[in-house]
Amino acid sequence: MVSEVAQHFFRAHLATARMAAFGPLADGPWVAFSVAMRFLRVLILLAIWPTLIPSGAVVSGYRLGAVLTYSLVAEVFSAQLNVRTPIGGALWDGAIASRFTWPMPLATQYAAEMIGDWALPMLLVSAPLLLLAPALGVNPLPASAARLALFLVSLPLGIAIGIAIDMASTVLIVRIDLGPWVLNAARAVIHSICSGAWVPLALLPFHLGTLFNWLPFASAASAPLRIYTGTGDPVPLLALQVVWVIVLAVAVRAAWNVSREKVALYGG
Amino acid sequence: MVAETLRLLGAGARLNVARILRTREQAIAHTLTDFIWHSGAMVAPILVAVRFGHIGSWPVAAVVFMLAYGAAVSSVMDALGDSPWYLSQRIGRGQLDHSLIQPQPLWRTLFTEGFTPFDFWPVLTLGLVLMAWSSAQLHVPAGPGWLGLLAFNLLASIAVETAFLYTWGCLAFWAPRGAEEVSSAASGLIGDLSFPLDPVPRPLRAVLVTAVPSGLLSWLPSRALLHIAGTGALDAWLTPLAAIVLGAFALFLFRLGLRHYRRTGSMRYTDHGHRR
Numbered sequence: 366m367v368s369e370v371a372q373h374f375f376r377a378h379l380a381t382a383r384m385a386a387f388g389p390l391a392d393g394p395w396v397a398f399s400v401a402m403r404f405l406r407v408l409i410l411l412a413i414w415p416t417l418i419p420s421g422a423v424v425s426g427y428r429l430g431a432v433l434t435y436s437l438v439a440e441v442f443s444a445q446l447n448v449r450t451p452i453g454g455a456l457w458d459g460a461i462a463s464r465f466t467w468p469m470p471l472a473t474q475y476a477a478e479m480i481g482d483w484a485l486p487m488l489l490v491s492a493p494l495l496l497l498a499p500a501l502g503v504n505p506l507p508a509s510a511a512r513l514a515l516f517l518v519s520l521p522l523g524i525a526i527g528i529a530i531d532m533a534s535t536v537l538i539v540r541i542d543l544g545p546w547v548l549n550a551a552r553a554v555i556h557s558i559c560s561g562a563w564v565p566l567a568l569l570p571f572h573l574g575t576l577f578n579w580l581p582f583a584s585a586a587s588a589p590l591r592i593y594t595g596t597g598d599p600v601p602l603l604a605l606q607v608v609w610v611i612v613l614a615v616a617v618r619a620a621w622n623v624s625r626e627k628v629a630l631y632g633g
Numbered sequence: 634m635v636a637e638t639l640r641l642l643g644a645g646a647r648l649n650v651a652r653i654l655r656t657r658e659q660a661i662a663h664t665l666t667d668f669i670w671h672s673g674a675m676v677a678p679i680l681v682a683v684r685f686g687h688i689g690s691w692p693v694a695a696v697v698f699m700l701a702y703g704a705a706v707s708s709v710m711d712a713l714g715d716s717p718w719y720l721s722q723r724i725g726r727g728q729l730d731h732s733l734i735q736p737q738p739l740w741r742t743l744f745t746e747g748f749t750p751f752d753f754w755p756v757l758t759l760g761l762v763l764m765a766w767s768s769a770q771l772h773v774p775a776g777p778g779w780l781g782l783l784a785f786n787l788l789a790s791i792a793v794e795t796a797f798l799y800t801w802g803c804l805a806f807w808a809p810r811g812a813e814e815v816s817s818a819a820s821g822l823i824g825d826l827s828f829p830l831d832p833v834p835r836p837l838r839a840v841l842v843t844a845v846p847s848g849l850l851s852w853l854p855s856r857a858l859l860h861i862a863g864t865g866a867l868d869a870w871l872t873p874l875a876a877i878v879l880g881a882f883a884l885f886l887f888r889l890g891l892r893h894y895r896r897t898g899s900m901r902y903t904d905h906g907h908r909r
Contacts, residue, residue, distance in 0.1 A: 401822060402821055402822050405822075405837070405840075405841070405845070408834075408837055409828055409830070409833055409837075410828075412832045412833040412834060412837075413688065413689075413828050413832055413833075415832070416689045416832045417681070417688065541658075542659065543659070543662050543663075543666070547662070547663055547666045547667070548666065550666060550667070550669075550670035551669045551673070553670070554669055554670055554673025554674060554676070555669075557673070557674075557677050558673065558676055558677050558680070563677055564680070564681055568681065568684055569680050569681075569684060570683045571683075573680070
């Protein structure tokens with residue numbers, strides 16, 4: 366009986382992820398736009414760095430090769446380093462109402478959908494980027510095998526922090542009645558500056574990186590990337606990630622509990 | 634013709650003020666987040682430029698000018714309404730009919746609807762102030778001729794973005810379901826360009842000023858106006874020229890698509906009004 370329930374639970378989530386994975390293909394070839402956009406972005410960044418960091422020089426602990434690897438891996442895992450679940454949009458347009466009728470917990474539904482959303486970009490952008498990296502003059506390999514193992518621990522922690530930040534944004538949407546696209550835009554900016562997913566934090570001026578390193582945004586993105594490229598001590602980075610996961614999970618759950626009565630659904 | 638267009642723009646401005654006054658908290662929140670979005674997009678590249686003192690042959694002030702130019706273009710585009718971003722959606726969903734039945738030419742409806750000049754003034758002001766500051770830092774001789782060229786390029790960049798979005802949006806005339814979201818996808822592709830493109834390989838740069846003309850929204854005009862190393866004598870006229878070519882192409886496609894639409898109408902709904 367228990368195994369039957371577990372099997373049903375797994376199959377339901379797998380079906381949700383599969384629907385999300387193949388959803389973009391329903392739009393036809395237009396899915397190629399977002400793919401092209403990501404290729405353009407990373408190609409521009411890879412062209413910029415050599416003009417700033419001469420070959421052989423070390424800037425704030427980063428050699429040119431490490432920065433290039435950092436930028437490439439940041440693009441490869443961009444969806445995982447900047448987690449966005451569809452819950453904010455669903456809350457706003459009312460689609461969440463029908464989700465309450467699905468025979469699955471709400472949170473895991475959206476998590477499964479998010480993971481499904483990752484499939485196509487992984488296949489069309491991330492994998493080709495890793496394969497093309499040597500042709501682009503970038504070494505895509507981690508600093509060492511141990512670093513790769515630690516990265517595989519750090520990345521899920523980063524994703525968990527990202528989900529908590531996403532849920533905090535959802536609470537904010539409920540509390541201040543703000544459209545998710547407006548908040549998403551502001552989040553994108555904060556993420557691009559504070560998370561280190563775009564530019565390594567150590568390369569920011571005025572020692573801003575030292576401050577940003579302590580924020581959850583950095584634990585969600587910069588920490589796994591620094592572990593992968595061997596530009597940060599893994600132990601404090603992982604410890605801080607664990608602290609942020611616990612703090613954010615407790616805080617966001619409490620915030621949601623006091624805000625859920627304010628949920629109002631629109632849509633149509 | 635002009636009077637009626639101005640009257641409609643005035644009506645849009647009045648509605649914009651009324652909405653702000655009636656929903657003050659939301660208006661403040663929207664304006665603030667929009668300001669963070671546009672101004673924040675400038676911060677990361679500026680921080681990198683400050684850290685290294687330059688990006689390629691661009692000094693910090695030139696990078697600031699480029700990003701401020703881009704912010705000014707974005708804010709004016711936003712203030713002029715959202716029809717370019719939703720053209721394919723409106724065609725795909727048959728909502729173009731709502732515009733076609735209005736007792737005025739279609740171009741005027743598309744040009745005047747959604748005019749919200751008071752939502753985006755903080756970003757525009759920031760862009761203009763930063764352009765003034767950076768051009769002063771770079772000792773640009775900002776005479777009437779240069780200012781005229783700046784204004785001309787700003788208009789051209791706006792025209793380029795509009796033409797690009799319209800060109801892609803027109804696909805929905807022939808593929809109303811498949812291309813329904815192509816306008817928003819195209820806007821994601823053209824996006825805001827954050828870095829000077831000089832170090833980018835030549836073939837990629839060629840793509841970014843032609844097929845995906847992001848480079849014409851800030852990089853190329855700024856480079857020409859500031860006479861950055863490597864600028865040609867006629868570069869300041871390239872964006873206006875591109876605006877004319879792209880604009881003519883978009884207009885041709887739109888008219889062609891509209892002719893097709895007149896014959897077929899919206900294919901999204903059945904005779905009983907249900908969505909296919």
